[in-house]
Amino acid sequence: MEAQPATWAGQPTTDSMHYLNQAAGGLMPDSVLHAVSHYMQREQALGAYIASQQVQPQLQQLYARLAELLHCQPADIALTTGNTHGWCAVVGALPLEAGDRVLVTPGEWGGNYAMLRQLQARTGCVVEEMPCTPGGALDMAALQASVDARVKLVALTWVPANGCTVYDAVALGQLCARHGIPYIVDAAQALGHIPVDVQALQCDALTAPGRKWLCGPRGTGLVYLKPGFAARLQPMTVDHVSCPITPTGPVLRHDARVLEQSEASMALRLGLLAALDTAQAQGWPQRFAAIAQRATQLRAALAQVPGLRLHSLPDAPAGCGIVPFTLEGYTPAQVQQALLAQDIQVAASGMGYTPLDMQARGLTAVVRASVAWHTSEADIAALVSALQRLAASHTVPA
Missing domain, CATH: 3.90.1150.10 (Aspartate Aminotransferase, domain 1)
Known part of the structure; x- marks a missing residue:
């Protein structure tokens, strides 16, 4: 070579x-392997809980690195085990009802589509394709004409997995913002591949894995939630991290970490941090x-x-x-x-x-x-x- x-x-x-x-x-990169193996040795020597406590400053750096890459605040980021985990956690927490319209592109990832069809069967919401031009771009004029009060979610797989096109995620975000429609972007094939700015996208949520264009370990991922959007979610699963126990009972968090849970691989998360550090240095x-x-x-x-x-x-x-x-x-x-x-x-x-x-x-x-x-x-x-x-x-x- x-x-x-x-x-x-x-x-x-x-x-x-x-x-x-x-x-x-x-x-x-080699830095990822070194970070993962070093932490596992630390966990072997100290046990999982003490080892985890000692690396909390590095984990806070991970939130900061991701926030910098996405142009948001660290509190807007939740860590996941992969793209499917994060995407389904957000979409599954939306209060969809019978007759609600959910709009997707022809390039929607099959796993997302399967989840939406399950929600359609469970709630009675209706999954519909957004209109596109013969060249594959979103037909924004036709889409604008088709939007009504029943549209309760627009889901975009920004760069489809078969590489057919790259949708105009910014234009779609502008339309959703004008109509107050929740907008989730699946950036699995975008983050680390092309620039991603959640402020420009005007998305309510964005998900990505660590293992693709970020070059992190498999078993890592992230969710971005727009400030205030967490209050609109009804998570299907919670624990004492996402829903802390208080003297008056469990209380859901109000930031992105309402989607996080206590069990996670610290080693893999430190590996993702190493991948991001390497990329930032380059x-x-x-x-x-x-x-x-x-x-x-x-x-x-x-x-x-x-x-x-x-x-x-x-x-x-x-x-x-x-x-x-x-x-x-x-x-x-x-x-x-x-x-x-x-x-x-x-x-x-x-x-x-x-x-x-x-x-x-x-x-x-x-x-x-x-x-x-x-x-x-x-x-x-x-x-x-x-x-x-x-x-x-x-x-x-x-």
Whole structure:
């Protein structure tokens, strides 16, 4: 692999692997592994509770780092075990009733959609798709015309998991603010990939995992709640952290940590802090720019492979770090396995990732290549060369 720029100190060690699967999970820098293992040794020596008490200052730094990244206050942040945990905690706490309209995009994450369908069956709310242009962008004029008093939630998966597009989350936030509609942004594929400013988004809630573009450990995540929004929630589960016991009885917290509970891995949270510290030292703007540059290069290179079809929608920006495609004569799973045998890692994304979009376009699965800040030109060249060989062979791997 080509040498990386000196600014990428602390990058993960990939050995001979060409890693193009950032949208599934980012490779953790060495600092993360050191933070996790060091804390586990401390916990082994001192026990869980004393070890946890000793690292409280570092945990407060984690809230501060996330708040800085999102442009909010530390009290607006709750820590979770992952994106699904946080997203379902918020949406499941909304007091939806029969006839309430819940609006989603065609690119809604399958797990979120499954949760909403459960709420529809339980409460009688109605899940509807927002109108989009033929190019895949939100049709804001049509959406404005369709909004009425029954719309009680707008849920946006900002960057869909199959990489079809990047929705205009700011314009959608402006519409929701004008109408007083609760607005939740799933930033699982956005945070650490593109700039995120919750003030500009005007969202009431935003969720993300630590394991993707932030390059933290799996089992970490966060929720942002707009100040005052917690009072509108009715959490399905609480404990003495989210609902402290007082002399007069349990009282729900009034900030984002109404969604937190007492049991959590301190080691993984310290690992997430280490990942954020590493990224901050490198510079978030530099990382965003590197991702966009490599994504543009990857998209252009893949377009030259015979028999390969890109599946981004026309309005998707060239710099989106997720690039979906199919290769004639092969299923996405076959492409994934053939590439893995050559030490190249991509994902095979099935219909469950974005069921509404993929059904609408007649897709059952796509190959998903996704770049990171440390993706090299050699990684892209290796992928393209391997796909060209597959295309030329016309032989389906066993």
